[in-house]
Amino acid sequence: MSDPRALDAVKGLMVELGAGWVLWLLFGLSLWSAARAAERWVALGRASADLRALAERLHELLSAGRVREAADELSAAPSVAARVAAAGLRLALSEGELSERAVERAMESRVALERERLEAPLAALGTLGNNAPFIGLFGTVIGIIQAFEELGHGAAGHAPEGAAAVAQVASSGVMYALSEALVATAVGIAVALPAVALFNALQRRLDGVMAGAEVASKLTLAYLATRACREAVSRASREGA
Numbered sequence: 001m002s003d004p005r006a007l008d009a010v011k012g013l014m015v016e017l018g019a020g021w022v023l024w025l026l027f028g029l030s031l032w033s034a035a036r037a038a039e040r041w042v043a044l045g046r047a048s049a050d051l052r053a054l055a056e057r058l059h060e061l062l063s064a065g066r067v068r069e070a071a072d073e074l075s076a077a078p079s080v081a082a083r084v085a086a087a088g089l090r091l092a093l094s095e096g097e098l099s100e101r102a103v104e105r106a107m108e109s110r111v112a113l114e115r116e117r118l119e120a121p122l123a124a125l126g127t128l129g130n131n132a133p134f135i136g137l138f139g140t141v142i143g144i145i146q147a148f149e150e151l152g153h154g155a156a157g158h159a160p161e162g163a164a165a166v167a168q169v170a171s172s173g174v175m176y177a178l179s180e181a182l183v184a185t186a187v188g189i190a191v192a193l194p195a196v197a198l199f200n201a202l203q204r205r206l207d208g209v210m211a212g213a214e215v216a217s218k219l220t221l222a223y224l225a226t227r228a229c230r231e232a233v234s235r236a237s238r239e240g241a
Contacts, residue, residue: 022139022184026132030191033128037198040121044205047118049079049212055219058085062223065232068093080114080209081216088220092233100221107217111210118206122199129195136188143181 061070067089074086087110088103223229 020180022135022142023187026135026139026184026187026191029128029132029135030194033125033191033195033198036121036125037195037202040125040202041205043121044118044202044209046078047080047114048205048209049077049081049216051081051212051215054079054081054085054216058216058219058223062220062229063226065228065235067224067229067232079212080111080118081212083114084110084213085216085220088217088224092224092229100225103224104217104221107220111213111217114213115206115210118209122202122206125195125202126199129192129199132192132195133185133188136185136191139184139188140181143178143184147178147181 057073058070061067061073071086071089071093074082074089077083077086084107088107091106092099092103224233
């Protein structure tokens with residue numbers, strides 16, 4: 001069985017602290033979620049690519065057999081699509097001969113790594129969106145405990161014949177505690193809604209970045225299969241040797 005003294009101690013602590021700290025916690029979390037979403041939006045903006053410009057540059061370099069120049073240029077680019085294409089080109093140059101399956105696997109691995117790098121910080125934002133209402137509900141429970149505590153103290157401190165006075169004295173404390181409790185629930189929902197919306201928007205933008213990387217991967221494979229690229233890869237291997 002539970003220790004009554006421990007339960008009394010926990011209840012006393014909740015009553016003493018009240019639900020105000022939960023509201024401050026939710027306020028801090030809302031600011032944090034806004035800052036994290038802004039940071040991720042900027043990061044995903046840097047990671048996205050102008051696919052038309054990238055395709056034109058790949059065509060210009062790879063159709064002329066300038067594979068090493070393309071690999072160096074794409075490696076220095078900030079976009080995920082460019083880095084994925086560069087991973088395939090570097091592998092082809094290091095092997096000295098084109099193995100389409102190996103190059104494809106190299107680019108698939110780079111896509112997975114880039115997704116993990118960009119997606120991991122979003123998990124905390126999604127967690128906040130899912131759990132903020134529960135934090136608000138916790139504040140609501142504390143407020144209800146306070147309300148019953150106020151009601152109990154009011155009843156214990158007055159004679160039975162003063163029932164009207166008891167109700168009047170207790171009602172103000174009870175109503176205040178209940179209002180604070182309901183505010184905690186409302187704030188929890190208010191924090192969760194934008195967090196979930198931001199998470200979904202960022203997830204869609206991430207999916208767009210990854211879709212661009214897949215396009216760049218397939219385009220790179222197509223160009224590497226051409227005669228000019230095969231000859232350039234073989235020539236670069238001989239020069240390196």
